[in-house]
Amino acid sequence: MKKVLIANRGEIAVRVMRSCREMGIRTVAVFSEADRAAKHVLYADEAYCIGPAPSKDSYLNIDIILEVAKEHAVDAIHPGYGFLSENAAFARRCREEGLIFVGPLPESMEAMGDKISARIKMKKAGVPVVPGTEEPLKSAEEAIRVCKAIGFPVMLKASMGGGGKGMRLIYKEEEVKEAYESAKSESLSSFGDDTVYIEKFVExxxxxxxxxxxxxxxxxxxxxxxxxxxxxxxxxxxxxxxxxxxxxxxxxxxxxxxxxxxxxxxxxxxxxxxxxxxxxxxxxxxxxxxxxxxxxxxxxxxxxxxxxxxxxxxxxxxxxxxxxxxxxxRGHAIECRICAEDAENNFMPSPGVIRHLVEPTGLGVRIDSYVYEGYEIPIYYDPMIGKLIVWATSRRYAIERMRRVLYEYKITGLKTNISYLRCIMETSDFIKGTYDTQFIPKHADRLRQGLAVTDEETENMAIIAAYIDYLMNLNENAPDTTADDRPISRWREFGLHKGVLRI
Structure with missing residues (x-):
């Protein structure tokens, strides 16, 4: 295997390319018109444009990706995650074109891609499965009957779903019809399939x-x-x-x-x-x-x-x-997903130009990212811009390290969720490891309050620093200032040597 095409973008494309480079394998990047200046394009040995910004016209275009692979003598295709990574038709086309698909067989994808089919196969294999339906729901009335038989609460789910799309938690009968209709609609728009089923909700x-x-x-x-x-x-x-x-x-x-x-x-x-x-x-x-x-x-x-x-x-x-x-x-590792989103505005995506970037370093710190200063986060794709990973000899030390690196991680020019992640690291249930999937809803108010405090502290620090800089510049530029009468320490001059600001 001498040349691999990465049919993806962002941090996962860069991450795959790094391993390939270590293995002596040349890499081929594909990119949309919105990603011409993306890091995976700059990092790869070769890079080719495959279409306009919308994913359906570029990263989901099987024909053009295979055309690039054949034209440039590619041996294998790595799909990363998302986009075509779980598309059995794409894996099958790769095989038909004589390309190695770096992933499972298309038959395995099909077996596990349909969650109803997967549930049936797991039961036959003796793997415990959450009680629920084994046939697609045909109507809201049928959904109501199933819910009553299983018992509330239940989870209504898209059979071809993932990433939380097409999922609805239902606590009572009055919620079933609306949940059924909205889940089917979201599933159809997200996955091209409106099949839904019901599972008992595990509390x-x-x-x-x-x-x-x-x-x-x-x-x-x-x-x-x-x-x-x-x-x-x-x-x-x-x-x-x-x-x-x-x-x-x-x-x-x-x-x-x-x-x-x-x-x-x-x-x-x-x-x-x-x-x-x-x-x-x-x-x-x-x-x-x-x-x-x-x-x-x-x-x-x-x-x-x-x-x-x-x-x-x-x-x-x-x-x-x-x-x-x-x-x-060996030891303990924690990962935080860094996203360009506004945590104070219902986590709305926050695309824009990165004006300033300081990435933390040090023992046990890893960053899988694709951004750099001056790069503009496009509006067309997932808001995740990177992953911050720490490793330490124990969970306690890993949390302490994550707190430190989140404090050091600075991105300006757009909103990110870094402050929100810092609040999570300070929450007692997370520190003690006594949390479950209801952690965020349970601590929503505290996390919002902590976010406000964090932002207020940052703003105050910025005001103080700006004022100190202003006074220092006045001192430097005063016409009667000589080298002999300048203070030895400006921190002492401003009363900061005892941890107190007096100006």
Whole structure:
């Protein structure tokens, strides 16, 4: 494998290219007209425009991507995550064109892409599944009957969904009809399919997922778990590994079931089995993501394994390089998703030009990002601009490190959620590890108040710093100032040597 085309953009495209460069593999970037100056375009060995800004005309255009791959002698295509990463038709077309698809077989994608079908397969494989329907709902009246039979609360979900789209939590009968109609509409617009089904809602659940790797010889291992319960509108914000909720016995049993789930669909490559775990540590299969996850870096940090390199190694036809007994977690890792969004304005996307950027560094700090000073965040794509990952020898030290690096992370020119993430790191339930998927709703008021305090403190500091600079400039430029009568310390002059400002 000498040349790989990355059919994606943003931080994941850059991240894949870095592993390829280490492996001596040339990379090909594709980009929309809105991404001409994007970092993945600048980083790749070759880059080609594939269409206008809208995704449907560029990053989702299978024909043009394959045309670029064939014209420029590409050996393989890595889909990243999102866009075409779980598109079985794309994987099949790659195979037909003689290109290696760095991901699972299209048959496995189809088996797990339809969540109703996946539930049936998991039950046959002996994997615990949340009680719910095994046939698509045909009407709101049928949905009401099912809800009454299962018992409220229930979760109405899009069969082809993901990322929180097409999901509705229902607590009473009066909410069913509206939820049914809105979920079908959102599912159709997001995934081109309006099939929905119902699951019993697991109260006080933890969202815990297991990373798995499988090869073409039928070998499958798990790479332990990630805790993904800090979510806003079913979208993950903060992830960590290991899970503070996990016991060693539970890890062994869930890992065993994750491997069984992957084997049930002959899975090849990197994937994720997602579970819901209730407060009594009963766990249920939720879904499978047949691709690399956004939060994969925390698994890499605690295991020391490059998952992209393993994807490429497996896709080339090699057997797994690890056995289950080789997998041992080391220390603790936390990931925060950095997004260009206005946390004070209902998290509205905040595109714009990055005027100033200071990225934190130091021991155990990793940033997967695609932005730079002067870069304009486009309005057409997901607002996530990067991921901040820390590793430390213990969970306590990892939280302390994350607080420090969030304090050092500075982006100006647009709004970001950095202050909001800092508030999460200061919340007692997160610090103690006693949180579940209701963490954000439960602490919504406190997080908003903390955000206001953080912003007020920042503004006050900026005013003080500006005034000090003003006075220092007056002192420097005064006509009667000589070198002999300048103060030894301007901090002392302004009364800051005792931690008190007197001006």
């Amino acid at each position: 006080e659940p933890h969202h815990i997922e297991f990373q798995i790797l499988g090869d073409m010889e039928g070998n499958v291992i798990h790479l332990c778990e990630r805790e993904c319960s800090v979510q806003r509108r079913n979208q993950k914000i903060v992830e960590e590994s290991p899970s503070p909720f996990m016991t060693e016995a539970l890890r062994r049993e869930m890992g065993k079931q994750a491997v069984a789930a992957a084997k049930a669909v002959n899975y090849v490559g990197a994937g994720t089995i997602e579970f819901l775990v209730d407060k009594h540590r009963n766990f249920y299969f939720l879904e499978m993501n047949t691709r690399l996850q956004v939060e994969h870096p925390i698994t890499e940090e605690v295991l020391g394994i490059d998952l992209v390199k393993e994807q490429i190694f497996i896709a080339y036809g090699n057997p797994l390089r690890y056995k289950q007994e080789d997998i041992m977690q």
